[in-house]
Amino acid sequence: xxxxxxxxxxxxxxxxxxxxxxxxxxxxxxxxxxxxxxxxxxxxxxxxxxxxxxxxxxxxxxxxxxxxxxxxxxxxxxxxxxxxxxxxxxxxxxxxxxxxxxxxxxxxxxxxxxxxxxxxxxxxxxxxxxxxxxxxxxxxxxxxxxxxxxxxxxxxxxxxxxxxxxxxxxxxxxxxxxxxxxxxxxxxxxxxxxxxxxxxxxxxxxxxxxxxxxxxxxxxxxxxxxxxxxxxxxxxxxxxxxxxxxxxxxxxxxxxxxxxxxxxxxxxxxxxxxxxxxxxxxxxxxxxxxxxxxxxxxxxxxxxxxxxxxxxxxxxxxxxxxx
Numbered sequence: 001x002x003x004x005x006x007x008x009x010x011x012x013x014x015x016x017x018x019x020x021x022x023x024x025x026x027x028x029x030x031x032x033x034x035x036x037x038x039x040x041x042x043x044x045x046x047x048x049x050x051x052x053x054x055x056x057x058x059x060x061x062x063x064x065x066x067x068x069x070x071x072x073x074x075x076x077x078x079x080x081x082x083x084x085x086x087x088x089x090x091x092x093x094x095x096x097x098x099x100x101x102x103x104x105x106x107x108x109x110x111x112x113x114x115x116x117x118x119x120x121x122x123x124x125x126x127x128x129x130x131x132x133x134x135x136x137x138x139x140x141x142x143x144x145x146x147x148x149x150x151x152x153x154x155x156x157x158x159x160x161x162x163x164x165x166x167x168x169x170x171x172x173x174x175x176x177x178x179x180x181x182x183x184x185x186x187x188x189x190x191x192x193x194x195x196x197x198x199x200x201x202x203x204x205x206x207x208x209x210x211x212x213x214x215x216x217x218x219x220x221x222x223x224x225x226x227x228x229x230x231x232x233x234x235x236x237x238x239x240x241x242x243x244x245x246x247x248x249x250x251x252x253x254x255x256x257x258x259x260x261x262x263x264x265x266x267x268x269x270x271x272x273x274x275x276x277x278x279x280x281x282x283x284x285x286x287x288x289x290x291x292x293x294x295x296x297x298x299x300x301x302x303x304x305x306x307x308x309x310x311x312x313x314x315x316x317x318x319x320x321x322x323x
Contacts (some may be wrong), residue, residue, distance in 0.1 A: 110295045118297040119283060122147035126306050136188040137213075137311055140176050144306070145170045145218060148225060156280060166221050169214050176211040185211060188310065192317040201322065211291035213322045219310050225251035226303035232279050233296035243273040256322075 043318045112119045126144035129137045149163045149170070177185045182195035191211050195201050227249035232242045240248075247270045255263050274282070277289060283299075284292035314320050 022066065110284050110287045110291050112287060112292075113295050113298065116150055118285070119295055123299055123302045126302050127304065130309055131187065131237070132189055134309070134313075135190075136306070136313060138173070138185055138187060138191065138211075140228050141188075141310075142170055142174055142177065142307070145222075148222075148303075151283070166218060169218050169221075172209060173211055173214045173218070173270055176209070176214075188313045189317070191215070192319060196317075199317070210322070212317075212319050213309075214313060216322050218253055218316065219307070220244055220257060220272065222303060224249055226307055227253055229283075229296055229303070230300035232276055233300060234294045235276060242276040242279050243270050246270060247272055272312075 086122045112116050113123070114120045115124065120165070122143075122144060125140045125147065127142060131137055131141035145166065146322075147166055152163050176182075176191075181194075185191050195210060197214050203211060207256075228246040231245035231249060235245055246293075247267060250266055250270065253268075258266070273279075280287075280289055280292035280296065287295070
């Protein structure tokens, strides 16, 4: 008795196997197409690293090539059909103006610090008097003093009291700098060396002027001016006024070198000193108080640098006890 080929069990197995057969055929078809479009050369004799160089990317389809050409033309500004699509200049910026970096302008200096400003005219010669060799050029030092006196004189009676004496000393030292022995008065060091050799640094002789002694007196007055201006510039709001601070500066720098009568006169003159705001306006006209404070503090630092250099030279040459 034969076996029927169309039994129900065989039919059910055939129905279940049909989808798997279709999937296998599709997988085989796809694999064949991929290997035709992207061949791999993998000789058995080559190692893994050399075989990687044999991978060849598939050739782009015509549709993809056209899309790339159109996109390239849009980005570079070229058009299809033109002989050369390479832009001659740099590509235009793709960043909008609102995203570009903002350039913040530097804050301008107050006019009083400029070459024609009140403080600028004073600072320039004082800075120029500091030579790279560590000396002090007397002609520039005295030019700075002239500008300092021009600045201090209108500030009140206390400055007039001090500047009148300083004016006499500046004039006397200028006579040495521009006199017949001018060669020996080019700088503080040359002046001190020559006057010591000439015997001008002996106990005071009214008949013989000493540039070193005159410079020492100006040096002390410069310290007072520097301290006063610095304290006016840096004083706290609501703190001691300018008169009190300049009075303290006088006690620190000059009082010990003055007789009792002059000290009392100086303290009375300080009572008429203008307020801090008025002093700042005279120092930096038309400037906000905060900016005027900064400018005046810079000027005070310049005076301090000159004072420190001069103090060092006077100490080195043994001139601090001349007067």
